[in-house]
Amino acid sequence: MYTQSFNVQDTPGTKAVASVPSKEDPALQAAFDTRIDADGRIEPQDWMPDAYRKTLVRQISQHAHSEIVGMLPEGNWISRAPSLKRKAILIAKVQDEGGHGLYLYSAAETLGTSRDQMLEGLHSGRAKYSSIFNYPTLTWADVGVVGWLVDGAAIMNQVPLCRCSYGPYARAMVRVCKEESFHQRQGYEALLVMMTGTEEQKAMVQDAVNRFWWKCLAMFGPPDADSPNSVQGMRWGIKRISNDDLRQKFIDATVPQAKVLGVTLPDPDLKWNEERQHYDYGQIDWDEFWATVNGNGPCNKERLATRVKAYREGEWVRDAAMAHARKQQERSMKEAA
Ligand SMILES: [Fe+2]
Numbered sequence: 001m002y003t004q005s006f007n008v009q010d011t012p013g014t015k016a017v018a019s020v021p022s023k024e025d026p027a028l029q030a031a032f033d034t035r036i037d038a039d040g041r042i043e044p045q046d047w048m049p050d051a052y053r054k055t056l057v058r059q060i061s062q063h064a065h066s067e068i069v070g071m072l073p074e075g076n077w078i079s080r081a082p083s084l085k086r087k088a089i090l091i092a093k094v095q096d097e098g099g100h101g102l103y104l105y106s107a108a109e110t111l112g113t114s115r116d117q118m119l120e121g122l123h124s125g126r127a128k129y130s131s132i133f134n135y136p137t138l139t140w141a142d143v144g145v146v147g148w149l150v151d152g153a154a155i156m157n158q159v160p161l162c163r164c165s166y167g168p169y170a171r172a173m174v175r176v177c178k179e180e181s182f183h184q185r186q187g188y189e190a191l192l193v194m195m196t197g198t199e200e201q202k203a204m205v206q207d208a209v210n211r212f213w214w215k216c217l218a219m220f221g222p223p224d225a226d227s228p229n230s231v232q233g234m235r236w237g238i239k240r241i242s243n244d245d246l247r248q249k250f251i252d253a254t255v256p257q258a259k260v261l262g263v264t265l266p267d268p269d270l271k272w273n274e275e276r277q278h279y280d281y282g283q284i285d286w287d288e289f290w291a292t293v294n295g296n297g298p299c300n301k302e303r304l305a306t307r308v309k310a311y312r313e314g315e316w317v318r319d320a321a322m323a324h325a326r327k328q329q330e331r332s333m334k335e336a337a
């Protein structure tokens, strides 16, 4: 899953992407603009402005990092799933997230940045990933709520990316969205079952909703007025719907689901606005959001340390795969000779 980081610079203090047209080659720039204006796709072999390439590398790599870091809070619950059925579903979901990471690293590599470079950014703490994964999953109900709300927010954000102007990213998103839809449904179904259970189970679900609701709303990123990069992203056909519009769509879709489930969304200001034909909602705590994005959430250090350890411990697997590939190549060259 993923959302939010589109507007977050990896290195604090770096400038927003320049919105001035590239001076590299006016004819190539004009051809690029024409294709973008016609809603066409840009492919890896096509000319593209440097700033477009950099924005995509940053966004797709942040997205990839979010997928693989997102495996950690739920992965913690595989050994403690309450039944074989729930365990099998959770293993499949966590594995899907790993797969999403792989599609996305591959899509980003087509822009000329190696996977090693991207992982180095993650492991050194320079690169960002979705802040939601820096919160702990305290109970089994959290696994259901992550599916329902976190994957639900991801779908809201990622469906428009299937129409992104960069071909490899858009194509990766088609499959990712299908799998995210399964993630959202399995979470909601797990919660529906818990809500027919004991009072303790119902309280556990409500508590998980209380802890995750506001953090999920923050996942869509800062308000449009504070998102200067969004305008350029929209101009390039990378971003299709603004942060605030996506957030509103998510709230409008989720309120009826919460009613069916029988939980209360923890916002006293949440109410239907007849004039706007949308739900009004309260203030998001952006100070907490930025503190978490900047490395000071409850689990930032733990998540990063787990990723670095997994990468180090997997070195022998990567070495073995490379040695095997070399041997196969040598063999096929001998046979061809
Ligand atoms: Fe997911």
Ligand SMILES: [Fe+2]
Residues within 6 Å of the ligand: 001, 002, 067, 096, 097, 100, 176, 180
């Ligand atoms: Fe995912």
